[in-house]
Amino acid sequence: MLTTNPFDDDSLDGDKLREECGVFGIWGADGAASFVALGLHALQHRGQEAAGITSYDGKHFHTHRAMGHVAGNFDKDEIIRPLAGRTAIGHVRYSTTGETALRNVQPLYADLNEGGFAVAHNGNISNAMTMKRALIRRGSIFQSTSDTEVIIHLTATSSYTTPLDRLIDALRQVEGAYSLLVLTEIGLVACRDPLGIRPLVIGKVGDAIVFASESVGLDVIGATYLRDVEPGELVLVDDNGLRSFRPFAPARPRPCIFEHVYFSRPDSVVEGSSVYEVRKNIGAELSRESPVEADYVVPVPDSGVPAAIGFSQASGIPFELGIIRSHYVGRTFIQPNDGVRHLGVKLKHNANSALIRGKSIVLIDDSIVRGTTSLKIVQMMRDAGASEVHMRIASPPTRHSCFYGVDTPERSKLLAFKMNVSQMGDHIGADSLAFISLDGLYRALGSERDARAPQRCDACFSGDYPTSLTDMNEEGHPRLALVASR
Numbered sequence: 001m002l003t004t005n006p007f008d009d010d011s012l013d014g015d016k017l018r019e020e021c022g023v024f025g026i027w028g029a030d031g032a033a034s035f036v037a038l039g040l041h042a043l044q045h046r047g048q049e050a051a052g053i054t055s056y057d058g059k060h061f062h063t064h065r066a067m068g069h070v071a072g073n074f075d076k077d078e079i080i081r082p083l084a085g086r087t088a089i090g091h092v093r094y095s096t097t098g099e100t101a102l103r104n105v106q107p108l109y110a111d112l113n114e115g116g117f118a119v120a121h122n123g124n125i126s127n128a129m130t131m132k133r134a135l136i137r138r139g140s141i142f143q144s145t146s147d148t149e150v151i152i153h154l155t156a157t158s159s160y161t162t163p164l165d166r167l168i169d170a171l172r173q174v175e176g177a178y179s180l181l182v183l184t185e186i187g188l189v190a191c192r193d194p195l196g197i198r199p200l201v202i203g204k205v206g207d208a209i210v211f212a213s214e215s216v217g218l219d220v221i222g223a224t225y226l227r228d229v230e231p232g233e234l235v236l237v238d239d240n241g242l243r244s245f246r247p248f249a250p251a252r253p254r255p256c257i258f259e260h261v262y263f264s265r266p267d268s269v270v271e272g273s274s275v276y277e278v279r280k281n282i283g284a285e286l287s288r289e290s291p292v293e294a295d296y297v298v299p300v301p302d303s304g305v306p307a308a309i310g311f312s313q314a315s316g317i318p319f320e321l322g323i324i325r326s327h328y329v330g331r332t333f334i335q336p337n338d339g340v341r342h343l344g345v346k347l348k349h350n351a352n353s354a355l356i357r358g359k360s361i362v363l364i365d366d367s368i369v370r371g372t373t374s375l376k377i378v379q380m381m382r383d384a385g386a387s388e389v390h391m392r393i394a395s396p397p398t399r400h401s402c403f404y405g406v407d408t409p410e411r412s413k414l415l416a417f418k419m420n421v422s423q424m425g426d427h428i429g430a431d432s433l434a435f436i437s438l439d440g441l442y443r444a445l446g447s448e449r450d451a452r453a454p455q456r457c458d459a460c461f462s463g464d465y466p467t468s469l470t471d472m473n474e475e476g477h478p479r480l481a482l483v484a485s486r
Helices: 030-043 129-137 148-156 163-171 215-219 258-263 273-289 303-316 338-348 372-383 423-428 438-444 479-483
Strands: 021-027 050-054 063-069 087-091 108-112 115-125 176-184 188-192 201-205 207-211 222-229 234-238 240-243 298-300 323-325 349-351 360-365 387-392 432-435
Touching: 021 030, 021 115, 021 176, 021 188, 030 050, 030 063, 030 087, 030 201, 030 207, 030 215, 050 207, 063 115, 087 115, 087 176, 108 148, 115 148, 129 148, 148 163, 148 176, 163 176, 163 234, 207 215, 215 222, 234 338, 273 303, 273 387, 273 438, 298 303, 298 432, 303 360, 349 372, 360 372, 360 479, 372 387, 372 423, 423 432
Parallel strands: 298 360, 360 387, 387 432
Antiparallel strands: 021 087, 021 207, 050 063, 050 087, 108 115, 115 176, 176 188, 188 234, 201 207, 201 222, 234 240, 323 349
C-alpha cells in the first residue's frame, strides 16, 4: 500500500501529525444523510482530504463520495436528496494508508452474500498488508489500496453464517486500531477495538441513535451524549433497539493520549474528560516543570492556544496573540514556485510585530515533528523584533512513528529521534526549548503514569506499542519485502 505525505506544505500547518479520519452515523431519523453531513462538518478537523456518505432506505443503499471538504460536496440539495433513508454513515479522511484517490474514499461499499455492506473506519489495521496478501492468494480482488477493504474481504470470506458473526470473525483476525461504523441490511453496527485506541461515542436525538468520533459531532445536531462505545464493545442498532456485545477477549484499554494533546477539538469530551481543560492543565504542568522569565506567553495558533492559557495562568505571565492566523487561505493557493511558497507562509500566519518587538516571549505549541514548523516560527519572531524566544511544547518529544491511524514520517525523519532536546533547541534557533514530561502529561490528564502498565497508548513518545507490528518495523519500514522474499 502507498503512503501519502502531508508534510510537503511550506505553511506552518505542514509539519503537524494528522489524524486519519472521523466517522459519524445515525439510525432512525428522517433525512439521515442531512444529519450525517452536519456531523461530518463538526469532524472536519479529523480529515480534510475527502468525505463520503452512504445511506440505506430499507431496500437500496445510496452513496456519494468526493475529494475535498464536506462543505461544497454535501451542502447541495441535489447531492443530499438522493441519499435517501432513515439511516446513514459518513466519513472524513486523511490517508495514512492508501493513495489519495476517489477509490479509497469511504464509506467503502460491497454487495456481500447477505446483502449490502458499507464501512467507515477510523484507525489503522497494522497487519493489513499481510492479510491482503493472504486474501489475494485465496482469490480476493481488491478495488482500493485502503487497509479498510481488508475488513470487507475477511467478512465476505468468513465461514460463519450470520452477518454479525461474519463481521466479528473478520475483526478477530485484524490487529491495530479501529473505531468503525458498518451499515448493513440488518442494522447499524458500531465497534471499537479491544484497546479502544481511537474514540467513538453514542448519542441520541429524538428517537434516533447517533455515533460519532467525538462529542462535537453530537453537539452540532442537538444530540445528547449517552456514553462512549467501550473498548472491545460491538453495538448493534436495529428495529429492536440498541444491543451491546462483547465478542473479543478482555484487554487493558490503551486509548490514544494524543487525542487530548492535538487531534480532538478542544470543545470535545474524550474518555470523560474535557479536551480544553486537559490542554490547559498541560500548559500549567509545563510551566511548573520548565519555568521561564518572559514578557508574554504566545500560542502557536490554533492548537497551542489552550495550553498557552494554562501556562499563562499558572506562571502569571500575560497571554498575548503574538501570531495571527488567517483562516481564509487554503492549501491550493500555494504555488509550486519556491519563492511564492515561501511567501505563502505569511498568508496563513503572521507575526504581531507591534506587540512583540523588543519583548521576550514564550511560544507554546502542541508538538515538534520534523522541526520545520518550529524553525520557521522562531525565525518569524526574531524577524519581528522579539528580544528572546523560548519555546515550550505541550507534549513529550515525538521519537517514534505511529501505526494506529496517524500519518507520521518514518522514524529517521523525526527531529527528536535525530537530536536531544538541547540540539533541537539549537536547530530551531530558540533561546531555550523544553517539552512536558510523559509523567507530567499523565498528571494533566488526572492520573499518575504506570510505566509497567501504561493506561494509554503513548507509543509515539515512549516506543511502547500496545499491539504487534506485523506489517511495519519500529523504524516505519514495511516488513512485507521480507515476507515476499522467503
